[in-house]
Amino acid sequence: VGRRIGHVVLPHEQVIDLLAQAARDGRHVVRLKGGDPVVFGRGAEEALELARRGVSAELVPGISSAIAAPELAGIPLTHRGVASGFLVVTGQHAAGPGARVDWELAASFSGTLVILMGATRLAELLGTLCVHGRSPSTPAAIVQHAGRPEQRVLTGTVGNLPALADMAGIGTPAVVIVGEVVTLRERTRRHLEAPSERSDDACRSVRRRAVPSGVTGDQG
Amino acid sequence: VGRRIGHVVLPHEQVIDLLAQAARDGRHVVRLKGGDPVVFGRGAEEALELARRGVSAELVPGISSAIAAPELAGIPLTHRGVASGFLVVTGQHAAGPGARVDWELAASFSGTLVILMGATRLAELLGTLCVHGRSPSTPAAIVQHAGRPEQRVLTGTVGNLPALADMAGIGTPAVVIVGEVVTLRERTRRHLEAPSERSDDACRSVRRRAVPSGVTGDQG
Numbered sequence: 034v035g036r037r038i039g040h041v042v043l044p045h046e047q048v049i050d051l052l053a054q055a056a057r058d059g060r061h062v063v064r065l066k067g068g069d070p071v072v073f074g075r076g077a078e079e080a081l082e083l084a085r086r087g088v089s090a091e092l093v094p095g096i097s098s099a100i101a102a103p104e105l106a107g108i109p110l111t112h113r114g115v116a117s118g119f120l121v122v123t124g125q126h127a128a129g130p131g132a133r134v135d136w137e138l139a140a141s142f143s144g145t146l147v148i149l150m151g152a153t154r155l156a157e158l159l160g161t162l163c164v165h166g167r168s169p170s171t172p173a174a175i176v177q178h179a180g181r182p183e184q185r186v187l188t189g190t191v192g193n194l195p196a197l198a199d200m201a202g203i204g205t206p207a208v209v210i211v212g213e214v215v216t217l218r219e220r221t222r223r224h225l226e227a228p229s230e231r232s233d234d235a236c237r238s239v240r241r242r243a244v245p246s247g248v249t250g251d252q253g
Numbered sequence: 254v255g256r257r258i259g260h261v262v263l264p265h266e267q268v269i270d271l272l273a274q275a276a277r278d279g280r281h282v283v284r285l286k287g288g289d290p291v292v293f294g295r296g297a298e299e300a301l302e303l304a305r306r307g308v309s310a311e312l313v314p315g316i317s318s319a320i321a322a323p324e325l326a327g328i329p330l331t332h333r334g335v336a337s338g339f340l341v342v343t344g345q346h347a348a349g350p351g352a353r354v355d356w357e358l359a360a361s362f363s364g365t366l367v368i369l370m371g372a373t374r375l376a377e378l379l380g381t382l383c384v385h386g387r388s389p390s391t392p393a394a395i396v397q398h399a400g401r402p403e404q405r406v407l408t409g410t411v412g413n414l415p416a417l418a419d420m421a422g423i424g425t426p427a428v429v430i431v432g433e434v435v436t437l438r439e440r441t442r443r444h445l446e447a448p449s450e451r452s453d454d455a456c457r458s459v460r461r462r463a464v465p466s467g468v469t470g471d472q473g
Contacts, residue, residue, distance in 0.1 A: 069316075069320050069321075069324070070324075071320065071323075071324045071329035071330050071331060071332075072320060072330060072331060072339075073331050074331075075333065076324075076329060077327075077329035077332055077437060077441055078332065078333060080441060081440060081441065084441075092324050092325070092327075092329075092441075094316050094320060094321035094324050094325065094400075095316070096289075096314050096315070096316055097317075097320055100289050100291065100292060100314060100317055100320075101289075101314035103291075104289070104290075104291045104296075104312050104314050105312070105314065107297075107312075109290075109291035109296060109297035109312075110291050110292060111291060111292060111293050111294075111343075112291075112297055112298065113295070113298060117342065117343055117353040117354055118340065118341055118342035118343065118354055119292075119340075119341050120338065120339075120340045120341075120362075121338055121339050121340075121341075122337065122338035122364070123331075123337055123338065133337040134337055134338055135362070135363055135364075138358060138361065138362060138363075141358065142340075142355070142358060143355055143358075144342075144355075180314075217297060220301060221297055221300060221301065221304075221312075
């Protein structure tokens with residue numbers, strides 16, 4: 034049961050029905066998600082909904098694109114003397130009534146800021162950071178299709194990344210990274226093997242771990 | 254090549270020497286770390302040090318205890334209407350000249366705060382949050398040995414967790430979680446299978462993914 038932004042294959046409620054029914058039929062059911070089920074994956078929500086229907090569940094940690102996407106692009110979330118922490122937020126709402134993210138706090142954070150599900154409103158999100166005092170010259174990057182052969186990475190600044198991404202036609206799924214660690218990519222990329230440069234075998238194995246197949250659009 | 258806090262088995266420099274030498278001998282070398290290599294794991298640092306010695310490397314994402322430890326304790330880092338983001342920091346330095354963490358910002362963050370490597374100075378860290386205005390009644394939890402059969406979880410508040418952990422003798426390695434999501438554990442634990450309640454097979458498989466064996470003490 035997959036989904037893409039804007040293309041709901043099956044309503045969420047029906048997915049739960051399906052899981053509960055299969056479990057009641059005596060089967061062991063795996064609900065496979067991209068990334069980690071509790072990083073914007075509604076994992077606990079689904080487990081609790083299942084519990085209400087008498088079905089117990091287990092949450093199995095996965096590799097979150099919040100960490101893996103920057104890493105596969107040669108951008109470490111933490112690095113001694115550069116960033117000693119990271120903040121992960123959803124980019125689904127920038128300013129406005131739907132915003133539950135404290136963008137003022139995000140703008141003033143000195144570590145690495147990771148924005149998931151923010152590719153479609155990149156200009157609005159990075160603009161919001163600037164409004165709250167973040168310098169437009171802060172290094173920023175966007176990683177699309179992390180871990181896949183078609184992985185694309187763009188680096189720039191908070192000020193120019195939206196235009197760069199627009200020109201390059203970068204779309205979802207993508208992860209946005211803001212902070213000084215982005216500058217490490219230039220140093221690491223010369224020495225790190227990019228997914229597309231790996232042998233097919235290595236590529237497949239990394240891809241399998243980073244982005245389980247069968248689910249697309251989930252950014253957790 | 255393992256390490257524990259306070260028990261350095263081999264100096265870091267010698268580990269790099271070892272890796273570089275083995276690679277120069279024509280071998281493929283795997284440097285296995287607990288968790289993810291770029292979440293306080295010095296992964297990029299080691300890759301750059303190796304590059305200086307003419308050895309290229311690949312960073313392979315892992316499952317970070319920052320996400321997996323709370324999750325295995327039934328605490329989702331994000332949950333609709335409760336937390337729409339999370340902040341991960343190191344607890345190795347609280348106040349004082351060594352502190353590169355903005356504890357004032359951490360104290361005012363409305364999402365989930367995750368502190369890695371903070372078990373040994375729990376009272377100091379949570380006290381620092383209070384000094385910066387965090388309410389002592391904020392839910393907080395500590396998870397020791399996440400994913401292992403000996404996993405232990407304590408929940409309480411920012412105010413009482415240090416005393417509870419002290420009484421229970423909770424030590425390293427442990428992950429500290431601060432925020433409203435901690436209260437979800439009581440709801441999820443009734444329905445989620447805890448690692449110790451799982452069949453041996455399931456337990457082994459989760460453990461293998463969450464905490465690669467051979468490395469202890471790393472909290473990334």
